[in-house]
Amino acid sequence: MRSRRGAAIALVAGGGAVTTMLVGLVTNAVSAQSHWPSWLGWLQSRPWLSFVILGVVAAGLTALLALLDDHRAPGRTPDPRVRPDDGSGPPGAALVLRSLPRDTTAFIDRSAELELLVRSVRASQENDEALPVHVIDGMPGVGKTTFAVHAGHVLSERFPDGQLFVNLNGHTTGRSPVQATEALASLLTAAGVPTQQIPVGDDVSAITEARAAMWRSRLAEKKALLILDNAASYRQFEPLLPGGSGCLVLVTSRKRLAVHEEVVLPVEALPPDHAVDLFVRLSGRPADTLDRDVLEKLVRLCGHLPLGVSLLAARLRHHPSWSVEDLRQRLVAARDRLGELRAGERAVAATFDLSYRDLAPERQRFFQGLGFYPGTDLDAYVGAALGAVSLAVARQQLDALYDAHLIDEHPGSRYRLHDLLRDYARGLADEGDSMDHVQAVQRVCTYYLAALAVANGHIVRDGAGGPPSPDGASQVEIPAMESRTAALGWLENERPNVLACIREANGLALHDLVIRLAAAMAPFLRQAGPWDQAAGLHRTAAEAARHTGDQRALAGALTELGVVRRFMAAYPEATEALNEAVTQYEAVGDRRGKADALNQVGIVWYLTADNDAGARAQTEALALYRELGDRHGQANSLADLGMVRRQTSRFDASVEAQSEALSIYRELGDRYGEANSLRDLGIVHCLMGEYALASQRQREAFDIYKELDDRVHQAYALNELGVVRRLTGDLDGAREAHTQALEHYTDLGDRFGRANSIRHLGVLDRLSGDAPTAIRLLEEALEAYRDLGSRGGEAASLSELGVARGLVGEQDGAVEAFRQSVEIVRELGDRCGEAEVLNHWGALLRRSGDLAAGRGRFEQALNLARDVRCPLETARALEGIGRCDWMVDGPALAEGPLREAVTVYRRLGVSASVDDIERLLVSQAG
Template sequence: MLVGLVTNAVSEQSQWPSWLGWLQENPWLSFVILGVVAAGLTGLLAALDDRQVPARSPEPAVRPDDGAGPPGAARVLRSLPRDSTAFTNRAAELESLVRSVQASQENGEGLPVHVIDGMPGVGKTAFVVHAGHVLADRFPDGQLFVNLNGHTTGRSPVQAGEALASLLAAVGVPTQQIPVGDDVGAITEARAAMWRSRFADKKALLILDNAASYRQLEPLLPGGTGCLVLVTSRKRLAAHEEVVLPVDALPRDHAVDLFVRLSGRPSDMLDEGVLNELVGLCGYLPLGVSLLAARLRHHPSWSAEDLHERLVAAQDRLGELRAGERAVTATFDLSYRDLTPERQRFFRQLGFYPGTDLDAYVGAALGAVSVATARRYLDALYDDNLIDEYPGSRYRLHDLLRDYARGLAAEGDSMDQVQAVQRVCTYYLAALAVANGRIVRSGAVAPPPPDGAQQVETPALPSRSDALNWVENERANVLACIRQADSLALHDAVIRLAAAMAPFLRQSGPWDQAVGLHRTAAEAARQTGDQQALADALAELGVVRRFMAAYPEATEALSEAVTQYDAVGDRRGKANALNQAGIVWYLTADNEDAARAQTEALALYREVGDRLGQANALADLGMVRRQMSDFDAAVEAQSEALSIYRELGDRYGEGNSLRDLGVVHCLMGAYDVAVQHHQEAFDIYVELDDRLHQAYALNELGVVRRLPGDLEGARDAHTQALEYYTELGDRFGRANSIRHIGTLDRLSGDGPNAIRALQEALDAYRDLGSRGGEAASLSELGAARGMVGEQDSAVEAFQRSLEILRQLGDRCGEAEVLNHWGALLRTSGNEAQARGHFEQALRLARDVRCPLEEARALEGVGRCDLGIDGSTEAAELLREAITVYRSLGAGASADEVERLLASRAG
């Protein structure tokens, strides 16, 4: 507008009248004045707009999780809930939905989000479930149902990140692959991207029930155009390209039909006027009508007039409620008063349950009754339409009924809620103790069951898979109980439940969820001054941080745990924390600290007689010694660990020790022994159905195949390992596979692809803080860059690699870099300088007994001597290299040197 005014002002086509002529005579000054005025008005309007914001009707808040409280989780059903028998004629709404979906599919258009809104009790969930069953055949890739708790009393709305983690797990994404981290926004975006990618080409149905706002559900929308998303909410959501289907109260005749059908009475026995009055008092809401009809069905001696009289009396008694909910609440009260006193108490206790859904075992804990009794009560409440049934013999209260149950419970003793939550926590502790008996490794110490666990009925979990499935199904409910216990200052329950969930979360994740849990447990321990519990929580926090490759945070937590264990005199706990800290230092190649931690942990394990701990410390110490090129010490430690693992029957430990022994023997040139160890380890991991460790073994097998010259066999192994790592989300293992594939590309003469792969691996190692991986990638990257003529970049990579390796004390790796660098110098014509690098490599390789690098160094010195003066000593060095190559089975390298000697002799 300003530009237009000034353009007009400087125009010579016309003269402006009155004071506007001054603007025309001073156009640029006018421009400045008008700009200042516009800016001032903009600021004023913004201020006025901000001051009006509170007057708007905001969407229910979906607060970002700052990590300060216990974690949450969403409950996802992998199939639709059962279609409701109380569903009544919604022909117009259903026809509109089906027509919209059909039109989009036939035209090849993306399916819009369909939002079903309406007041509580109007039947939104029943409608989308029924519609889902009608439309299921159009979406063969599956149906998912998730309750977002947008308006559930006592539950915070499900955060988008939590819902995404649960959805990804529900569609088969391994939890280790689900992105984790401390930046909630970034992690939500990463999970959303993975979710969209997974469903990019799917035809699936997703029901998002009880949404609070569009902001809550937007990250959950699939990326593919073939997915149908049905959303229910109590308010209109501002979705893009949405189709809104409002679900209103039933028309009077439909409400009457529903009442007659559910009452079990012939229509000719019911007075039409009374029926109209009854459904009118229910506000024509399906929930109220179905409850009222059930009352009549369960009282054959009542007439419709009797029911009407009772409903009017109940409505009068609850007259203080808002008009919109009064009639429905009156039907609740009428249904409630019809229950026996025992069932009334049981129903009230359900209002205290923090979770989303429950089974008979949880019901028994809530009601302080037997499981058989709880099952009868739940079935009766379902028959009375006071509770909904879901697949797997699970039940859930409608939000309005939950509100009603809580209101009834609030009229009693204020301690009832605390006691109910305590009983449920005790049940979960007892059940988790059974599950952990199947989950933890042989010889490991599982969290103990609670006092009185023998009196608590728990489900039978005969196998490890049964235990894992049970914990996965109950995860959201256990975390909800921890949140409730934390809000009620039940610190002991928080601490013990966090410890009981730790074994499952260690291996199943998501690990950011575990971080939030252990932080909450640590804070609870600090509140109570329980140093033992604090140490345990910090140790678990450190382990999970290590899994997340957050090494500084892991070290901090584990170091504090060591201090706390010292303070309470827990030597076993201190040893465990030292062992875990040593693993972190090994991963970051802080070898001296790692060796010190494992040695101290080993001594403590021996003092307390912990054989599994001794084996773990020995195995981890062996890996550190191997990384320091102290191969004899590595074999000694790892062999002792292997013996203990076999004594304990710990197959995981046995497989891990065999794999690392294979790595050491590979470095020492005993390739046949290395292959045997790696194959044995791989077979154990297959037996255990552990794809992550299978990937580790495959990578090592690939290395052993590559060194003697079997490049195709090596590529097959590394490619399969890469697939497993990518599927499981192991970033470190994936970087290793990519680095090995880059090396194969270099050896095959494909320099550009080698550089791309090695640069990707290098970036990943740097992101993870792995200096050993960084050094190995730089070594190979230097060789690849030299191959394509990028000599300066190659030298820079070699220099940085050597710097890191010398800091780490990895002399075998140092010899490999010097050999690469010498080869680059020799092919560049600088044979004298190249000879110096090969000689350094030869001394190092012989010092640590690394025969492959010894052979390469001998070959390098011999080739340099041939180029310099053609001395007879060169031939002797080359023949010595051939002998070492042959002893290693590296026939291709030996053949190449022999051809060189033959050509010189000719």
């Protein structure tokens, strides 16, 4: 193959040289500046022949290069890491996933099982058939996981789109099996789906199905390998199965699972010869120095299980003075001590016991402490907390336990216990004082509280690190987190472990720790989600607070629950939780907490269009923040109050509130708050017809969001910038901005923002004359707004839908859309929005010949627009009145309102409307 490719390259190079020579011949033939020797001179004197030969050579080279591109070496695929983005993942997301654990050196030859698996996979792929689920079952310690991981590495080239590993904890002591909905959230996150895009809700069945559908869609048409380790049942992992036929799923379980279209691969204990060979290889001793008969007895005593054989070999390697007979006798004694266990368990547990009793007393205590750890894996910092030792000592202990094969090493300097070893460690720990368990959990929770305080210092906007840490936190050693990126990375890695610790603490009635840990995790879970998981955590914290009678803690948990429920668009539940939080804060006299809860419930009321309640809440919160001297709280309430005032068309008051908020944010150096206020100011200036200032504010906001790497709010700024461009006649620029925003929203899973972009694009299609496309997009946006409960978005979509339907002759549908839209905007108190709908309605009536009714709508719109100082709708209403008068009474009466409209349009910079009216006036003058 290499020689053929070399010949092809030489041929291409030669052809290139010939082409260059022919170009020279043709050039000289035309210019007659020089003469080539011998036969080349003859060819030079015939330039048309040179052109013909040049064309043939060029065509031949093109065909050769195409042939080379089509006939790549068999079995080779392009590097998946440089594949073009197919649009299924967000920009910058890894297209190829690699999460398989490291292949172990202790893997013993299981050629029969491996060949069966490879043959099954190869046959399915070659016949273009769907790959069946392969279930690897067998007793504990037999090496199911090791086999699955090794097979995954062997088969990795056949599945270039990724290899994923998930531990389902089906038989893990102290831990409940992983629920399918949780596993799906982890898989979707690993596949590059932003947490905001992962479906959330209270109906577990519905959310599981929604996440499963997204997971199947994510892997559609891909070739990926998924290892589901330690499954408890088919029901547990069935939602995790990819829908595509090109994905391979390997499931390990201790019991036979009923799986549809399964291939069962039983992994039995090792054959005696293989068990002996594995022992010799891992013992580090020459085979001829070991008594083979004794070795056969030794491996038979541990049931020929790879886990037990590995531990025994490690014991012998660490004791050069022992003979295999010494080791055998010690194992017999251990088995006698564990005689109450079942045969299979006793075989493995005896090897554990032998290894454990060989440890120094302080190492034994350290190993017992690992049995109390609720998490899935740990590092030296957690080990230090569990063992109440220094970080240096913890590292020594973990390294020694790894050398003794009592823990497994995982990437990132982390460690994990095999399930059977976890059982064994927990059993040893349970033999001691029951307070040891409580104290170990307290120590590790204290460590996490101290570390979370540092992490929150990087991610919380006002710099607060969450609740104060409990006693003893100052003596805890924590990892360095010197940046926001480092803090978020640590939080993402430790999230499952912290949540497991909270569950364990709750089970031990350590309510104060539950409350503190939930509050400390709240800032991260607010932005990272999944929000249904966060809601469950805060409900647990609230129940813990009720147990202790701590009203302040209850109020804090309810506030966080209300915020998360708002994110989930569960507005009634959010309002209920936040109102109760206000009551609890009042009862304990916590004015800062009450202000925070009022600010949050005010946001919910704004979102549900209860503007009076929203304004009252923000005004009360603002007063409390001012009494307390809380500048950041003042800025937040002012900004949210400005949004309520803008929604009710009180534009001057909105600008006043937002400008004050902007000043405070800049004073505090809060770039995020500064960008939010700039963006909302831009919206208000746009409504007031100050388009240049509106565009400037949106650009300033966009630049800050880009600096903060906040793509969601970049998209919001882009949408608002697109609106300004559309209103000033730059339809191409508007489309570019809305399209870019739509891409961001789609990638990040922001349904509300996506609906906004689709609506704006529908308006552009209507303005461009493509009414059918406009109707399709506007109906899509309308459905999304209704699903989200966004009344403002629903009204805006209905208004535009009425215009588009009128253009295609659907008079009744257009009128009904306008009627519904007016009803909603009146309910919202949005008088500028009402004026816009009435202007659209008046235009429809004017075009249909009902001039009196149309003029009536325009007059209503004019009164509203002038009242709230909305110049664009004022100009539109004046134009509408003028055009109606023109058709009824002629130009004389119409000229006044039309010229007044021109004046407003010209001041706004809406040149297209100015030109239309002036053409009308000129036609009359002519």
